[in-house]
Amino acid sequence: MRVMITGVTGFAGSYLAEHLVDKPGVEVYGLKRWNSPMTDILPVRDRITLIDFDLGDPHSVYAAVREVRPDRVFHLAAQSYVPMSFRAPVDTIRANALGTVALLEALREVGGDPVIHICTSSEVYGEVPSDELPITEATPFRPQSPYGVSKVAEDLTAYQYFMSYGMHTLRTRSFTHTGPRSKEVFVAPAFAKQIAEIEAGLRPDGIVKVGNLDSTRTFLDIRDMVEAYWLLTERCPAGEVYNIAGDTTCLVGEMLDVLASLTDVTVKAEVDPALLRASDVTRQVPDTTKFREATGWSPRIPFEQTLKDILDYWRAQVSLRALRAER
Numbered sequence: 001m002r003v004m005i006t007g008v009t010g011f012a013g014s015y016l017a018e019h020l021v022d023k024p025g026v027e028v029y030g031l032k033r034w035n036s037p038m039t040d041i042l043p044v045r046d047r048i049t050l051i052d053f054d055l056g057d058p059h060s061v062y063a064a065v066r067e068v069r070p071d072r073v074f075h076l077a078a079q080s081y082v083p084m085s086f087r088a089p090v091d092t093i094r095a096n097a098l099g100t101v102a103l104l105e106a107l108r109e110v111g112g113d114p115v116i117h118i119c120t121s122s123e124v125y126g127e128v129p130s131d132e133l134p135i136t137e138a139t140p141f142r143p144q145s146p147y148g149v150s151k152v153a154e155d156l157t158a159y160q161y162f163m164s165y166g167m168h169t170l171r172t173r174s175f176t177h178t179g180p181r182s183k184e185v186f187v188a189p190a191f192a193k194q195i196a197e198i199e200a201g202l203r204p205d206g207i208v209k210v211g212n213l214d215s216t217r218t219f220l221d222i223r224d225m226v227e228a229y230w231l232l233t234e235r236c237p238a239g240e241v242y243n244i245a246g247d248t249t250c251l252v253g254e255m256l257d258v259l260a261s262l263t264d265v266t267v268k269a270e271v272d273p274a275l276l277r278a279s280d281v282t283r284q285v286p287d288t289t290k291f292r293e294a295t296g297w298s299p300r301i302p303f304e305q306t307l308k309d310i311l312d313y314w315r316a317q318v319s320l321r322a323l324r325a326e327r
């Protein structure tokens with residue numbers, strides 16, 4: 001089976017590749033931008049076929065799809081950082097929304113009836129009123145960022161290709177997922193990196209810069225998420241949409257408390273106004289019953305273990321950077 005992953009050098013794409021390389025009969029084709037850094041993000045790079053493409057260029061998307069002729073597609077390439085989408089809305093919507101249209105058009109033209117996972121986000125729901133929680137797949141779209149809008153477009157496009165052409169699209173509205181190797185622009189690695197720097201003596205004031213600590217997130221380990229994506233394509237009927245999320249719902253401030261409990265140094269949080277958003281989604285409380293019933297999936301990695309692994313990853317990164325600086 002030929003499995004194509006777009007965005008294979010991204011956080012989710014690299015973990016999915018790692019998850020799939022040992023599955024019998026699976027050949028992994030990873031699509032990446034020609035200049036994507038791969039230093040430590042893609043440990044299985046020698047076990048997959050890498051293909052350069054650019055989501056912004058429909059010709060390159062078509063050429064890659066024609067080369068692979070995939071049986072399964074995981075579309076994980078995206079501009080995924082919400083604050084960046086406020087600064088670069090056109091680029092975010094172009095890459096995410098138009099990139100998805102380009103991919104689906106290429107798949108339609110090449111044919112072969114692949115199973116296609118289009119990865120959208122809990123950000124499509126935006127800020128949901130408290131009396132409408134938990135968020136089900138029937139909760140209305142109220143996106144609060146250009147990123148959220150781009151993901152609504154991806155979601156509806158995947159639905160339209162199923163309805164119009166009978167293509168085997170599946171959509172996930174993926175809630176927060178994190179783990180080692182996630183970029184430090186996201187909240188858990190941002191906090192973990194700063195704690196590792198305090199431990200290494202690089203932040204003598206012991207201050208961790210934070211944004212909005214009163215935001216609720218439901219955390220899932222990336223390694224559980226990629227298993228969910230695989231089961232989605234194994235077990236779910238065409239055209240469906242699913243929320244996928246972890247079991248741990250807490251305030252971002254509580255997540256920082258757990259991280260702080262994993263170190264011996266004293267951690268002081270200080271709000272950096274630059275980390276506050278024009279509008280923030282603060283009530284991310286999902287109902288994932290539909291996906292769990294369809295697949296039997298449930299998360300295996302405890303929240304504290306995920307945070308420990310993230311902190312250890314940043315401890316290693318911080319010492320590596322210090323070593324390089326010494327040379």
Ligand SMILES: C[C@H]1O[C@H](OP(=O)(O)OP(=O)(O)OC[C@H]2O[C@@H](n3cnc4c(=O)[nH]c(N)nc43)[C@H](O)[C@@H]2O)[C@@H](O)[C@@H](O)C1=O
Pocket residue numbers: 080081082120121122123174175176177185186187188190191209210211212213215216217252275276277280281282
């Ligand atoms: C599902 C969804 O998940 C992710 O989007 P996100 O939820 O915006 O992720 P984040 O880690 O940037 O923020 C989480 C929350 O934490 C608050 N927060 C506080 N202090 C800091 C802070 O220092 N840094 C950051 N980044 N956030 C902070 C921040 O205001 C927000 O309320 C992406 O993968 C996205 O692609 C996606 O689809």
